[in-house]
Amino acid sequence: MITKFPLPRVSLPGALLDQDLEEHASRVHAIRIDVSQNEREAPEHSHRKGQLVMPLRGGVTCRVPRGMWMVPPHCGVWVPAGMPHSNAATANARLFYLFIEPTAVEMPNRCCTLALSPLVRELIIELADRSEVAEVDGELITTLLLSALSKMPVEHLHLPLTGEPRLERIATALVKDPSDPSTVAQWAKRMALSENSLARLVQQETGLTFGRWRQQLQLIIAIRSLAAGAPVQQVSGDLGYESVSAFITMFKKALGVSPAKYLKDFDR
Known part of the structure; x- marks a missing residue:
């Protein structure tokens, strides 16, 4: 895991x-x-x-x-x-x-x-x-x-963090379960906000859209897990992707290369 x-x-x-x-x-x-x-x-x-x-x-x-x-x-x-x-x-x-x-x-x-x-x-x-x-x-x-x-x-392997309590709650929840597929509207309802209000709050606090912010968190977790030796198939599933190819596509779009090429073996 x-x-x-x-x-x-x-x-x-x-x-x-x-x-x-x-x-x-x-x-x-x-x-x-x-x-x-x-x-x-x-x-x-x-x-x-x-x-x-x-x-x-x-x-x-x-x-x-x-x-x-x-x-x-x-x-x-x-x-x-x-x-x-x-x-x-x-x-x-x-x-x-x-x-x-x-x-x-x-x-x-x-x-x-x-x-x-x-x-x-x-x-x-x-x-x-x-x-x-x-x-x-x-x-x-x-x-x-x-x-x-x-x-x-x-x-660009940076996740902006914030002291805003509602965003802290979302970040903590996503760290515990990075496969959570909830939409911005669903998260907004949990935080007693409108969808537009939550979207604006994330943009103001982090400089990213909600989707990009969540993707950065997933990338950090994915790279950490891959570096620890977890196979791509396991990481893909734990992040909630329906297929390994979908995860690889996201990874390549964000970082320019596949997970296998990105994490070359530098062991000595």
Whole structure:
């Protein structure tokens, strides 16, 4: 079955404490985390440094006050310095955390998912896995990584969240049962609103139509489940699609490629 949100709020030992980060003098610091040997979620916290979370295997969901980002294996989620966030990983995830000094490179000033090139991924792995890197080599790797990372494109794997209580109720219900086929009119009736009022409320709060907002939630759940190893047939059924082909069509229309092509195997 699909892993539902929210996951239990437990600590992730691989998420470095702020004081540990402050003591690390380098512009860039990388660590490797094997989730099978740790807990699956880091509760809300923040860092003085910016953080990039990159799964080499499995997937990660990053949640900030007004949004949720999904991070499949060939991407990374960027969290600016000082932004409160929590990270939830699939049970099979193998992660890399990259911490960057705020003045080291120009990065987005908002949370976002970045598509990472093979070069960037390999440089992050190199920094994390080499405990004793010669000073000159380490500086060269860092300089090359920062230059390449600043050019990585932004992926659209974002679900806008809101504090509006009626939309929170709808989002919670859809997370619990993403296969719910209820129409806008049916949801509006449950929220004691007219259909037009609910449609306007979703647009005002999230910038999306109700249908697009729900589809983004389904995409995040689908990618997370696929990254955790669930077959396409199971994910399609759990999301309420009448056929696998209908799910694949939706996925390709939203992301440009099929689920199989999108989630390439980057396991090491």
